[in-house]
Structure formats: C-alpha cells, structure tokens
Amino acid sequence: MAAAERSVTARLSLREYQLALSERLQSAQAGARVPSKLGLRVGGDAWLVDLSEAGEVIPVPPIAPVPLAQPWFKGVANVRGNLYSVTDFSAFVGAKRAAISDQARLLIIAERFHVGAALLVERSLGLRNADRLTPQPGAGAQPWVRAQYTDADGQVWRELDIAGLVQNEAFLEVSV
Numbered sequence: 001m002a003a004a005e006r007s008v009t010a011r012l013s014l015r016e017y018q019l020a021l022s023e024r025l026q027s028a029q030a031g032a033r034v035p036s037k038l039g040l041r042v043g044g045d046a047w048l049v050d051l052s053e054a055g056e057v058i059p060v061p062p063i064a065p066v067p068l069a070q071p072w073f074k075g076v077a078n079v080r081g082n083l084y085s086v087t088d089f090s091a092f093v094g095a096k097r098a099a100i101s102d103q104a105r106l107l108i109i110a111e112r113f114h115v116g117a118a119l120l121v122e123r124s125l126g127l128r129n130a131d132r133l134t135p136q137p138g139a140g141a142q143p144w145v146r147a148q149y150t151d152a153d154g155q156v157w158r159e160l161d162i163a164g165l166v167q168n169e170a171f172l173e174v175s176v
Contacts, residue, residue: 037133037159039125040107043095046157047121048128048149053162055108057124060100066174072097073174074120077106082116084108085174089119092171093142098122115166133157143168 037048038057058079063086065075072091077084086106090098098104103123109115133149136156144165149157165171 037128037130038107039128039157040105040160041122041125042098043090043093043122045095046125046155048133048157048159049107049162050159051127053110053113053160055110057105057107059102060104060106060120063100063120068176069174070176077118079106079108079118084116084118086118086120087171087174089121109162109166113162113166117166128157144171 036051038051038054040047040049061077061079063075063077066073069075072088074086074088077086084106088098089107090096098120099122100120101122105121105124106118107121108118128151133151136148136150138148142164144161146159146161146164149159151157
C-alpha cells in the first residue's frame with residue numbers, strides 16, 4: 001500500500017473514530033446511563049472512584065524514590081513528560097503495601113484538582129454501574145471516604161472522595 005493510500009485510510013479511520021465518539025457523547029448527554037464508577041482493589045478491599053475525578057489508569061511506570069518521605073509515599077513517576085507524585089494508597093489507608101506487579105496500576109488524579117498526583121493501586125476492577133449498588137449507612141471516619149455500598153454479592157465498596165483526599169493534611173505531608 002502506498003504512503004498516500006495509508007494516509008487516506010488513517011484519515012478515514014480517525015474520522016470514523018471521531019464520529020463514533022461524538023455519537024457516544026450525544027447519547028450520554030441525552031440521558032443514556034453508563035457505569036460511572038471505576039472499581040479498584042486497594043489493600044484487599046474494593047474501592048470506587050467517580051470517573052470525573054480520575055484522569056486515567058495506566059500500568060505502573062518506573063518510580064523514582066524520594067528520600068525522607070513517608071513510608072506510603074512511593075516517589076515520583078514520569079508519565080509522558082509530566083511528573084506525578086505517587087502515593088501507595090493501600091499503605092496510606094493503613095493496609096499492606098501494594099506490590100508492583102503486572103496487575104498494579106496508577107490512578108492519575110484528574111487535572112481539575114491541580115495536584116499532579118497518582119495513586120498506586122493493586123489493580124483496576126473495571127467499571128461499576130452505580131445503580132446496582134446499595135448505599136450503606138456510615139461512610140467512615142476518613143474525609144476521603146464519600147460513601148459505602150454493597151453489591152448483589154454482598155461485596156462492600158468504599159467510594160473515594162478525591163477532593164477530600166487531596167485537601168487532607170496527612171496526604172499533603174509527605175516528608176518525615
């Protein structure tokens with residue numbers, strides 16, 4: 001295939017992608033319900049994050065350690081030329097440290113929070129439909145827990161409040 005033909009094919013594929021994306025956005029705006037929570041495994045527990053608060057979820061890149069930091073602070077990672085401070089969220093909430101494995105992920109906190117931070121989690125559990133979760137009383141004493149739910153299987157899910165987390169003094173104090 002000639003370079004000109006590949007260019008035309010790439011352009012058509014990009015155009016098809018843009019049209020499909022536009023259609024999905026329009027259906028979402030028209031009220032079509034899609035799962036709005038991302039499920040994560042943290043310290044053996046199930047957590048949820050609102051998609052509007054998550055920037056992206058990526059495999060764990062190399063992390064440069066930072067001396068004289070809290071044990072839960074993993075260090076700094078370069079993601080496409082941007083530096084992110086990396087917190088082992090499992091260790092931060094008092095559970096066993098997350099092992100960096102093939103399933104481990106970095107949850108990059110949405111840009112709108114202006115923190116340049118990422119959370120190391122054990123794994124991503126995919127999208128969860130909030131309509132299929134039953135709210136439970138008493139979210140917890142931590143300011144970064146927005147709510148608590150159970151699913152049809154009895155699994156307890158805690159919802160992470162990113163705004164509460166990034167404003168918490170303990171989260172912001174990474175030095176020892």
